[in-house]
Amino acid sequence: MSIAQEEIKKFEVNDCAQYDVFYQAMKEVICSISPLLESDEKYARYAILERLVVPDRIIKFKVTWVDDNNDIQVNTGIRVQFNNALGPYKGGLRFHPTVNEGVLKFLGFEQILKNALTGLPIGGAKGGSDFNPKGRSDFEIMKFCSAFMTKLHKYIGPRIDVPAGDIGVGAREIGYLFGEYKKITSSYDGVLTGKPYMFGGSFMRPEATGYGVVYFTQTMLEMENHESLEGKICTVSGAGNVALHAIEKLLEIGAIPVTCTDSQGTIYDSRGVDLCLLKELKLEKRVSLERYVEAHPEAKYIPVDEYPDGGHAVWDIECYAAFPCATQNELNELDAQNLITNGCISVSEGANMPSTPEAIDAFLSHKICFAPAKAANAGGVVVSEFEMSQNAGMTKWAFEKVDEKLKEIMQQIAKRVALTAKDYGVEGNYVDGANIAGFKRVADAMIAEGI
Numbered sequence: 001m002s003i004a005q006e007e008i009k010k011f012e013v014n015d016c017a018q019y020d021v022f023y024q025a026m027k028e029v030i031c032s033i034s035p036l037l038e039s040d041e042k043y044a045r046y047a048i049l050e051r052l053v054v055p056d057r058i059i060k061f062k063v064t065w066v067d068d069n070n071d072i073q074v075n076t077g078i079r080v081q082f083n084n085a086l087g088p089y090k091g092g093l094r095f096h097p098t099v100n101e102g103v104l105k106f107l108g109f110e111q112i113l114k115n116a117l118t119g120l121p122i123g124g125a126k127g128g129s130d131f132n133p134k135g136r137s138d139f140e141i142m143k144f145c146s147a148f149m150t151k152l153h154k155y156i157g158p159r160i161d162v163p164a165g166d167i168g169v170g171a172r173e174i175g176y177l178f179g180e181y182k183k184i185t186s187s188y189d190g191v192l193t194g195k196p197y198m199f200g201g202s203f204m205r206p207e208a209t210g211y212g213v214v215y216f217t218q219t220m221l222e223m224e225n226h227e228s229l230e231g232k233i234c235t236v237s238g239a240g241n242v243a244l245h246a247i248e249k250l251l252e253i254g255a256i257p258v259t260c261t262d263s264q265g266t267i268y269d270s271r272g273v274d275l276c277l278l279k280e281l282k283l284e285k286r287v288s289l290e291r292y293v294e295a296h297p298e299a300k301y302i303p304v305d306e307y308p309d310g311g312h313a314v315w316d317i318e319c320y321a322a323f324p325c326a327t328q329n330e331l332n333e334l335d336a337q338n339l340i341t342n343g344c345i346s347v348s349e350g351a352n353m354p355s356t357p358e359a360i361d362a363f364l365s366h367k368i369c370f371a372p373a374k375a376a377n378a379g380g381v382v383v384s385e386f387e388m389s390q391n392a393g394m395t396k397w398a399f400e401k402v403d404e405k406l407k408e409i410m411q412q413i414a415k416r417v418a419l420t421a422k423d424y425g426v427e428g429n430y431v432d433g434a435n436i437a438g439f440k441r442v443a444d445a446m447i448a449e450g451i
């Protein structure tokens with residue numbers, strides 16, 4: 001049995017289906033880092049894996065709030081503080097009915113290595129609630145956020161744990177959470193990132209993840225001697241914060257993003273998607289993508305229920321580069337085969353773990369340039385760290401400065417990942433490169449800090 005198999009077996013506890021995504025993420029990392037474990041016994045001696053896969057603590061709390069009908073609602077809130085070897089716990093909050101401990105453990109675990117890859121002083125965490133913001137009024141969102149923060153505030157702080165946004169949590173929610181924290185503590189702390197610009201937010205935080213994934217892809221394509229994205233057809237999934245800003249950057253550099261998706265369907269607009277309209281539908285009106293074709297009848301809307309197994313039509317569309325930016329496991333083996341058959345040469349993950357393990361195997365075996373989430377979507381947390389720095393120094397950086405520094409760090413991550421893969425004999429495998437480089441930085445800090 002190989003080291004990787006032995007390690008995986010140690011941690012495999014089939015206690016509950018909700019932990020599937022966590023085991024999926026953990027197995028990938030263990031397989032990737034096995035050459036490192038084999039070449040340096042200190043990681044086994046210091047039991048780094050055993051210590052890394054167990055969160056420092058999981059805080060679970062009841063969130064009680066009153067809806068617009070004066071009915072009392074009860075949700076669950078969770079914060080997984082996973083590892084702070086490199087800096088304060090850092091990671092987003094997700095409000096979505098599918099949130100449970102397993103999902104947050106998966107996201108928190110990935111966040112440790114992602115944050116390590118940035119080279120910045122931040123640890124890994126994730127949190128959220130099974131609260132469903134869809135269809136809720138602005139007042140209900142505000143009341144829920146206040147109730148959530150009433151319970152969470154004791155466990156966070158600018159040097160302890162600094163949450164940010166994720167699915168269902170944007171600048172509006174962060175604003176309400178921040179307001180409640182300030183009210184309870186009477187302290188104007190940079191305790192959350194992704195705040196609106198007018199009170200402590202950084203320029204470019206909303207754009208950061210989407211722009212970052214494009215910067216990473218540009219560097220990767222250059223290193224792998226492929227043509228640039230300019231003039232090329234790109235497919236993007238999602239229609240939220242990450243997807244919209246990936247589309248924005250793609251349009252800016254002259255690429256042609258032709259798709260986007262939401263949980264109900266796919267838009268295919270062969271002339272390139274209308275970003276202004278998308279922003280209006282998704283950020284202002286918060287309605288279904290179906291409405292896109294009212295303004296653009298020549299575009300196609302393909303609902304999920306017209307597609308086999310509730311999947312999305314987006315990966316059937318011919319493209320040069322694909323950007324899955326919606327959610328985990330949204331791109332399966334069949335989707336990967338379709339992309340490969342249709343001539344796609346590059347897949348960059350804007351969402352966290354959007355490709356299934358089988359899809360990743362297909363990409364790697366066909367030598368597709370594959371940029372894994374923990375490297376490619378690190379732009380969000382990079383600018384979150386910039387926000388922490390600005391808040392600590394009571395300053396505000398210009399948009400251009402943030403953009404320049406973000407670009408520089410995304411390029412550095414891509415180069416570090418490629419070089420690490422080469423050093424460990426898996427040239428071109430950005431999955432292994434990212435896992436080894438991220439793991440090594442956290443593990444070395446854990447060893448240096450003692451048990």
Ligand code: NDP
Pocket residue numbers: 165166167168169209237238239240241242243261262263264312325326327328330350351352353377378380381
């Ligand atoms: P948002 O809530 O802004 O948007 C999510 C989008 O994905 C929505 O349009 C949603 O559709 C759509 N979606 C959700 N589930 C599915 C599904 N099963 N199939 C297709 N579409 C779906 O979230 P973000 O854009 O912030 O996050 C997207 C991904 O990026 C997540 O994996 C997140 O963890 C990751 N990420 C986000 C970062 C950030 O800075 N925000 C940083 C790093 C990673 P609908 O509108 O119908 O709900």
